[in-house]
Amino acid sequence: MKIIKSSSSGSLESNDLLVFVSPNSGVKIEIDSIVKLQFEKSIYETILKVLEEFEVKDVCIKIEDKGALDFAIFARVKTALLRAGEEK
Amino acid sequence: MMRKIPKHIEGYGEVREFSGVFSDMNVKKLTQVHVKPKCPGERKIFLSIKEFFDKFPPFDGMTLSFHHHLRNGDSVINLVFSVLERYDVKDICLVSSSFFPVHEPMVKWIESQKVVKIYTNYMSGPVAKCVSSGKLKYPVIMQTHGGRARAIESGEVKIDVAFIAAPSCDEYGNMNGVYGKSACGVLGYAHVDADYANHVVAITDNLVPYPNTSIEIFQHKIDSVIVVESIGNPKGIVSGTTQITKDPLGLKIAKMAAKVIEYSGYLKEGFSFQTGAGGTSLAVAKEVKKLMISKNITGSFASGGITGYMVEMLKEGLFKTLFDVQCFDLDAIQSVKENPRHQAMSASLYGNPHCKGAIVNNLDVVILGATEVDINFNVNVTTASNGMIMGGSGGHSDTAAGAKLTIIVTNLVKARLPIVKEMVTTITTPGESVDVVVTERGIAVNPKHVDLIEILKSEGLSLYTIEELKEMAYSITGVPSEISFENKIIGVVEYRDGSVIDVIYPMKG
Known part of the structure; x- marks a missing residue:
């Protein structure tokens, strides 16, 4: 999927996260999280998994995480990508 | 205990390591006091x-x-x-029973190293942050009330x-x-x-x-x-009114904790009880109140920091008296002013382990919170998982040691952090004095209470081992990465008897 515009999803409620997606060349991921110390790697891997599933090669993703669980991260990132991607 | 505590700590002195809840109960001497007498007319x-x-x-x-x-x-x-x-x-050495966000101006006294030593029972806000980052010259000494x-x-x-x-x-x-x-x-x-x-x-x-x-x-x-x-x-x-939680998880935990109390055998005529001012703790009080009314039980006393909710129970005759070390709201102030059954107590009477018997010794059940609990039932209420000081024992360790049944109520997971985990970041209250941990997904009983485990099982409560609760938490959150800490000790956690139960290191970076 090709990212053609900016989008966002999610919220800054506890246990949720806010995701910003924008076009980019290459993959750029920025993670800000209240549990960065404990879970940065795992959050990173979850984001990569979503990118893989949707075959996104060029994107900038910024997340502001308030302690979301993996499934929530997956869903929020997926939503933001679908909102920013080229319609088929 | 598997903690590495040095024998000597710079700025603290010789360390007597914690070796059990009631391991130091020999005859004690009180210190001498300087008294400057006053003559009549002296102002x-x-x-x-x-x-x-x-x-x-x-x-x-x-x-x-x-x-x-x-x-x-x-x-x-x-x-x-x-x-x-x-x-x-x-x-300057400061002996202040707590620090709150309002004490921000003290940061510059610490940073300029004019205040070099602090004893306290609880700290939050800028002073806690400043001390956690290692700016206080000597380690902060965290005590209990x-x-x-x-x-x-x-x-x-x-x-x-x-x-x-x-x-x-x-x-x-x-x-x-x-x-x-x-x-x-x-x-x-x-x-x-x-x-x-x-x-x-x-x-x-x-x-x-x-x-x-x-x-x-x-x-x-x-x-x-x-x-x-x-x-x-x-x-x-004071806060206006202290509120019972509306969070469904908190309410579920409260219901489960009340069942534990009901089946434990302690909920009978003369029952004594302490709970905090937190929303979930008050929800437990509400459930206990229902049980007391339905079983027609009059409790002997409730104690600790007192809220309007406990005042209400006193007025309704559910407890004969309150022992109050501090009032949390206006209703409590009004009550202690007017009602002789609402009695003030000093911190020593409340929880001093080396007096001739503190009120906590007479407690049947205490409800306490936790920032972390580990598989040895040790509880941390002193630091966040990253080592930052954000609290302290207050009366936590005192009541846990005294009460017959100490129940920790907590969510299993808070904002992705597993609360039940392999090892707590800082030990505040030793697992030896913790009897039951109640989370929304299940209850763990300290394995030393074989009878209680049997009773609660036969009543159909969802019992797990503490290790199972930990696994459950990790399966939801993932296994947290280990955090590395600096070597310099920034805090000494004293158990109520003055032995050192843990030390606090600052986060790296």
Whole structure:
């Protein structure tokens, strides 16, 4: 999927996260999280998994995480990508 | 315990390592007190803090004590230090029962290393952050409410000047906390300082004609009285009403905890109970109240920091009396003022392990919270998982040691952090004194209580081992990465008997 515009999803409620997606060349991921110390790697891997599933090669993703669980991260990132991607 | 605690800590001294909840119960001696007698006609009153310090000059290395009955509305520490700025004084030791966000001005005293040592039972806000980042010259010494009283009575902590915030006071020092614009209720934490400090100062914004009435601390303990404009901001002193949680997880936990109490066998005539002011703790009180009414049980007492909810239970005759060390809200203040069954208690009476029997010894059930619990039932309420100080024992360890049944109520997971985990970041309360952990997904009972496990199982409660709860938490959150800490010790956690149960290191970076 090709990212053609900016989008966002999610919220800054506890246990949720806010995701910003924008076009980019290459993959750029920025993670800000209240549990960065404990879970940065795992959050990173979850984001990569979503990118893989949707075959996104060029994107900038910024997340502001308030302690979301993996499934929530997956869903929020997926939503933001679908909102920013080229319609088929 | 698998903690690496050095035998000697720079700025603290020789370490006596924790070796069991009641391992140090030999005969104790109380320390000697300096008393400067007063002649008839001798005045105690000063019209400003400056006037006081001009008569009794501050000196290098002095130890000053303060109390937290004005909580986040306290102006006394900041006021005293704003005047101390005019004097060239260093190496100050602070013995303050708690620090709150309002004490932000103390950060510069710590950073400039004029305040070099701190004893406290609880800290949050900028002071906690500053200490956590290693800026205090010597490690902060985290005590319990009962442990603070013990340390002062034994002479381990010697106080040169104690400043007691007095919402109502006369010119000879008779004071109470229930009248005046800065009314806070009971002055429980200040009693030991009034008894043992070399110089005891009542600081008041409400000077009343001699003699004050309804006196909590009497004139024969007071050296000086300072009158100031304001000792505190009422908005920070008390909350309007303390609320029962509406969070469905909190309510579920409360229901489960109440079932544990019901089946434990302690819920019978004469039942004694303590719970905190947190939303989930109050929800447990509400469930317990329902049970007491339906079973027609009258409790003997409830204790601790008192909220309107406990006052309501007293009024309805569900408890015969309240033992109150501090009032959390206006209803509690009103009640302690009017109702002789609502009794004030000092911190020593409340939880001192080396007195001739503290109130906590008479507790059947206590409900306590946790920031972390580990598979040995150790509880952390002192630091966040990243090592940052954000609390402290207060009465946590004291009540856990005293009560017959200590129940920890907590969410299994909070904002992705597993609360039940392999090892707590900091041990505040030893697992030996913790009996049951109740989470929304299940209950774990300390394996030493074989009978209780059988009873709760037969009543159909969802029991797990503490390891199973931990696995459940990790399966939801993932396994957290290990956090690395610096080597320099920034805090010493004293158990209530003065032994060292843990040390605190700052986060790396």
